[in-house]
Amino acid sequence: MKFAKQLETESESIPSEWRPYLIQYKKLKKLIAKVADEIEKHGMSVSMLHDCLDNPSSVDQVGVDSPQVQYYFTGEALNIRPCIRFTYDTSNNKVMALLSDLIDEQGDAPLLTRTAPRSPLEYQRSQDNTDFFTLINNPAPTTETPTTNDQDEHYFAAQPSPRRNSTAQVIRDLTELTLHKDEDGKRGQVRSLVVELEQDDEFFYMLMTELQSAVRLQHKASDRFEADINALEKQMVQVASPNQKSDMYAWRQIFSLYMDAQIFQGKLEADRSMHSVQKAREQMIWFTHQVQQENLVSKMKNRVSKSTLQQFMALNTELITMKHYQVLNQTAMTKILKKHDKRSGLTASTSFPDFVGSNDFFTPKLGKLLCAAIIEKLTTIIPQPxxxxxxxxxxxxxxxxxxxxxxxxxxxxxxxxxxxxxxxxxxxxxxxxxxxxxxxxxxxxxxxxxxxxxxxxxxxxxxxxxxxxxxxxxxxxxxxxxxxxxxxxxxxxxxxxxxxx
The missing domain is CATH 3.30.40.10 (Zinc/RING finger domain, C3HC4 (zinc finger))
Structure with a gap:
């Protein structure tokens, strides 16, 4: 079954008010095609990026047969920008030939001798081994200072805008300027050329927006969950007090079965990890069946005890649903990033989670804390023999x-x-x-x-x-x-x- 169909099917078990906060896998999948097209328009092939990014050269090596390529992210939160940086030695003829093939779209003419339209970049100054350029817009010129790096000379393309020339044109002209600059006696330097991917930026903006919406929903749901636990604790103190001996023994047996069920986490040393959603559901079904088999509900004389038991069951079911929701989003992100890498040749599946800290979005600590809250606050109300x-x-x-x-x-x-x-x-x-x-x-x-x-x-x-x-x-x-x-x-x-x- 295709994952998009699987996601749609499994989302039916999620509450309707949570479904809009699931990662929109199909929409993101459509944006991947635009990312692949953009990379081709920049003159970069997917196979070349696969070869360079999957087997990167050491950063300390200079003069290799192919430019060193790095795919990385800058910025923070919703303003992250995916970039591709090419680092190369201008004295290496093989590297320059490969770089010329990479960015030359004007036929077989040599890179240094071809004629090109008026460049949208204008050289301004050099400072601390960094060259600054301004971007000339039509009809009125504006300037923009590129981002720099303390170790290499970075040449950044213009920020995405529909009114500006394409990024590919900017990269071609910028590279031509730096090569002409080398002709004045500065050849042999290590240079870095950075490409900002506009469609990739749109893809990750949408992904980050959905991730942050999902996190807000999780925090809101967990706050409500903790409030429900506290309210349920107060009810259980009343209905399971020693003054209600019949209910106290019924609740004691319920909690004993609940601890034996190990719904969310094993209590044995060999099984301390959090259970999967499927395992948690199976254990919850076993626990419910045991409560019915022991006829514990009929043993309760207090009506409030019966309603409290229903709330306790619903609380555990909600925690399983929350865990399922988190797993669906985490799986959707992993799948879409792998598909992104396959179509584009980039390495977002490894670099993006590290950059944004995916553990903050899909931390298992949330489930552990809520599970611990149930055990510590509810099951300890009635001591066990x-x-x-x-x-x-x-x-x-x-x-x-x-x-x-x-x-x-x-x-x-x-x-x-x-x-x-x-x-x-x-x-x-x-x-x-x-x-x-x-x-x-x-x-x-x-x-x-x-x-x-x-x-x-x-x-x-x-x-x-x-x-x-x-x-x-x-x-x-x-x-x-x-x-x-x-x-x-x-x-x-x-x-x-x-x-x-």
Whole structure:
């Protein structure tokens, strides 16, 4: 499928108010033909530019068989100007012959002996190894000082204007003047001749205009997105508070599934990069399906919770759409610059992104920041049990005992460790952390926090502790030790096996 058709098809998934800000690929493609025609009119062939620009000579080399050619940009923002600079040594006959073939459009007559119409350029002065010329307009003459370079003598063609002579004519006459100047005893100098491309200027003006419009839209959308996140955060604090226990557990399960979905970015060390649009959509579909399969919406008793969930889903969908919009524009720019290079022989696909800093237009940081905002502001509203679990039994660390090393364990696991004469911390191996632990190490603020956010888990933990204590009492009374399999059979929940294995 042609990219223009592909762009048109994929743009249908973009909101209608965003579509005018997509790069107009077809219009830019039409301008490329004008750029190619302009280069031919300047006497430069596409194949010659391909050879010179794809395999450029070293800037320090002088006297090569062909002039050194450089395609570059000047200016800034919407006033950038694409230019081609030819640097050559006037003492090298081969170079001068090639340059004569490049710019001579008056037949086989030698460049220095042919007669030409009155030149639109008039020599003014020389200063600091730079020659200045004025451009003579018809009917009234005007002057224009060319841009200079501190290292080489640059001869710039006139700025684009429909009332002026063609750039090709200006370049021919300017080169003839410099060659006649060499006849006075100044041959053997390295000179630079700069061509400003009028149609290429129009092409990049249109491209830069569309890029800046796209950036303004992205910033506007991201500001609105951040405002929506802040508003949604306030709603979730209310609907998922511990006072609404049924909704709190539903939201906790939703956020657990959301983190497992890894919609925008992987959380494993081997998958830290941002996901593609297709991958993000697939993970979003998986997350939505899991929410429906667990029947979490029906578990919500608060109507505001249901509407908040819809807003949360819409927020993630909008972020995927924003990412898709950015990818479409970035792909369109890459494709159009490659087509520009193929038709014109220039190297815009490498020089233009470096000049304008394309990362400022298509920075992946925007998506990362918005994704991080969702995770940090929304998913952290409701604490997850895994963040407050005992590292030994992997259940909620009820009656949390904070050792002198800072690690926290549930009181039940700590008592077992002391009965087995364990002295060091299982986590950091502090030599006396377990041995010196006592009731004074109880973390009361954390205990109150666990009571508020994990009432069901604590209730189950208490039952498990009571059952284990009862088994220990029976073993102490009868002198009989029960195997782990027997303890598992005595459990009220037959499925309550080892949660690790």
């Amino acid at each position: 895994d963040d407050y679990s005992c590292p030994v039994c992997m259940n909620v660390a009820w009656r949390p005992i904070r050792l002198i090393c800072g690690h926290v364990f549930c009181v039940r696991c700590l008592i077992k460790a002391q009965k087995k004469n364990m002295m060091s911390c299982p986590m950091c191996r502090h030599p006396t952390a377990v041995q010196t632990a006592s009731a004074l190490n109880l973390d009361e603020p954390m205990q109150n926090f666990l009571l508020m956010y994990f009432p069901k888990e604590i209730k189950q933990k208490k039952r498990d502790n009571e059952r284990e204590q009862a088994i220990e009492d029976v073993e102490a009374f009868t002198g009989r030790a029960y195997s782990p399999e027997q303890i598992a059979r005595m459990s009220r929940d037959n499925n309550h096996n080892c949660i690790i294995m």
